[in-house]
């Protein structure tokens with residue numbers, strides 16, 4: 001039986017480039033790997049994990065879904081299980097923002113124009129991951145807010161363009177989630193974290209001013225800046 005994806009992973013699946021190989025890194029239970037494999041839309045589907053336990057679970061999921069022969073499972077750290085140009089999309093879902101960028105930093109070949117689309121669902125610090133991506137030359141093809149199990153997630157698809165962008169704090173906090181249904185709910189969820197974030201910020205600093213404006217409901221600096229850099233339009 002094909003597993004059911006939660007709203008996060010279902011949104012991630014929609015962002016995978018059709019017709020190209022795909023890797024689900026940190027596949028754990030293997031549900032996304034199985035759904036991608038069973039869809040028949042991709043010439044190769046790879047599920048990978050750092051640890052053998054999750055990979056054994058993924059193998060069972062593929063077996064139950066009847067698509068064990070349509071996916072390859074690989075054991076290893078991050079993108080070390082892949083070769084350059086092997087896949088068109090890489091999914092990194094459910095790991096922290098820091099783990100996400102550390103995995104990318106260890107694979108210099110992702111920093112290539114025309115390289116893979118990276119689809120991410122950070123488990124923590126959405127703002128920090130957006131900042132890292134912009135500051136390292138990635139542009140967003142999508143930044144979609146999704147609610148699952150009572151929490152808000154951001155499902156991000158980014159591509160390396162080489163255009164380095166210095167974002168404001170508000171841009172890091174919300175990205176372009178406001179363009180999607182659910183944007184308001186996501187923004188409220190993110191704003192609820194501000195009082196706690198403000199605690200560690202020195203009074204009078206530019207960041208303190210920006211957080212205080214957001215808390216006061218004033219328009220952010222982002223409103224007067226040019227549009228955010230975009231990646232390739234989404235394949236429909």
Ligand SMILES: C[S@@+](CC[C@H](N)C(=O)[O-])C[C@H]1O[C@@H](n2cnc3c(N)ncnc32)[C@H](O)[C@@H]1O
Pocket residue numbers: 009025026027028029048049050051054076077078079092093094095099103121
């Ligand atoms: C919380 S699970 C997420 C599972 C699934 N992707 C999801 O979003 O539902 C995180 C998985 O990432 C794996 N992981 C953590 N660091 C990794 C790394 N550097 N390389 C590959 N897998 C990693 C863990 O072993 C774990 O199975």
